[in-house]
Amino acid sequence: MPKVTYFHEITFEDIPEGQTLLDVSIHHRIPHLHQCGGQARCTTCRIQILDGLSNVSPPSPLEKKVASERGWDEFTRLACQTHVHGDVVVRRLLDNSQDIIVLDLEELHGGSAGEGKELDLAVLFSDIRDFTTHSEQNLPYDIVHMLNRYFTAAAEPVLNNNGFIDKYIGDGILAAFGTRDESPETACRNAVRAALGMLEAARRLAPTLEQQFHVPLHIGIGIHFGTVILGRIGHPGKRQITVIGDTVNTASRIESMTKEFATPILLSDSVVSQQGYGVSRIDYDKLLRVLIGTLEEFLAEEFTPEVQHAWRTVYGMIAETMIEAAEN
Ligand code: FES
The missing domain is CATH 3.30.70.1230 (Nucleotide cyclase, GGDEF domain)
Incomplete structure (x- = not known):
């Protein structure tokens, strides 16, 4: 059965024939971005085939289109579209957003x-x-x-x-x-x-x-x-x-x-x-907490309970108006 090696990381043996490289990562809990869920629509799962290019499936028309738009070479592939048929060494190309x-x-x-x-x-x-x-x-x-x-x-x-x-x-x-x-x-x-x-x-x-x-x-x-x-x-x-x-x-x-x-x-x-x-009610609550903390620091003893009450009231009115506008 095929063997998949993540360059400088780990090798997995006995990979089921025909599994995609993204499935291999997911199955073995290797962190691997795949924002579109494997639909060939995001490119975040991209990998580089370092060895064994002939042991993976050729690019589908969809993958070819993505590769040509972006000027990729033949070694850069979408893991979600690449099926394993033999031993291969790969490197994930994207770590974060x-x-x-x-x-x-x-x-x-x-x-x-x-x-x-x-x-x-x-x-x-x-x-x-x-x-x-x-x-x-x-x-x-x-x-x-x-x-x-x-x-x-x-x-x-x-x-x-x-x-x-x-x-x-x-x-x-x-x-x-x-x-x-x-x-x-x-x-x-x-x-x-x-x-x-x-x-x-x-x-x-x-x-x-x-x-x-x-x-x-x-x-x-x-x-x-x-x-x-x-x-x-x-x-x-x-x-x-x-x-x-x-x-x-x-x-x-x-x-x-x-x-x-x-x-x-x-x-x-x-x-x-x-x-x-689309800022949600939770976001406004979070902002209110931060705002009150900052005002406390800036105004010190001038930030009396009455002043705090006034700020909360005004903020509440503004937040309600904006939430309503966002929801309607
Ligand atoms: S997961 Fe989006 S292209 Fe592969």
Whole structure:
């Protein structure tokens, strides 16, 4: 019976003849992305055949079409469409959603991305409040450690909501949503959900950073929706796919305004006005918790029970209006 080896990982023997490589992964609990459920519609299950190409089924017409659109060579295959008939050595090509997005940008927008391509995206800009001031009391290695802990926690919700992490700017994160041709509503909803997840991640990490490094961790997030230019920018020896344009600058300015408004998240009109952008009641509850925590910190003793009650009332009214708009 055929043998399937995952390069540098593990070998499975006695694989049933004709099983797909995706089924082999699933059966043996090997993490293997397959977003469309094996329908040849997403390419996230892609693998590279390192040895034994003649021992697997030839590409189906559907797979051939995908491969030619993306300029794949004969060794790059869809695991969900590739049946095993003999020994084979493979390597999974995508580990996480960031990989998928970068490859999509390269393969689908490849030529045009080099020149710059206009897209309508939701752009999220986040920043740690007063991080530079607070981190001055710490050693450079500690700052690197802190930032990596924070980026690991805060970037996860971005990736989990189909976001593309464009870059880290000091202690800030610039991310874009909608690069996979999602609708504006979906792009905005994903950006808002990512922002809520980032706040939650920061809230969970804050006590550790406070205790170990005496650095308070509070973040501000601005989100704007609009047209950006997506392009591969930089010296030919080191180019980077990035988004630029007024939408990005506006998202950054909105983030700055979160300090003035003493709020952790600020959305522009263009995000809010996406009809039915689908943020659920649970999301609003989560935001209320974060908002109250932030106001407590900023207003200190001025955040009296009466002020808190007023904030909760106003927030409740706004949230109800938006939920109603989203549901109708
Ligand atoms: S799982 Fe989507 S193409 Fe294979």
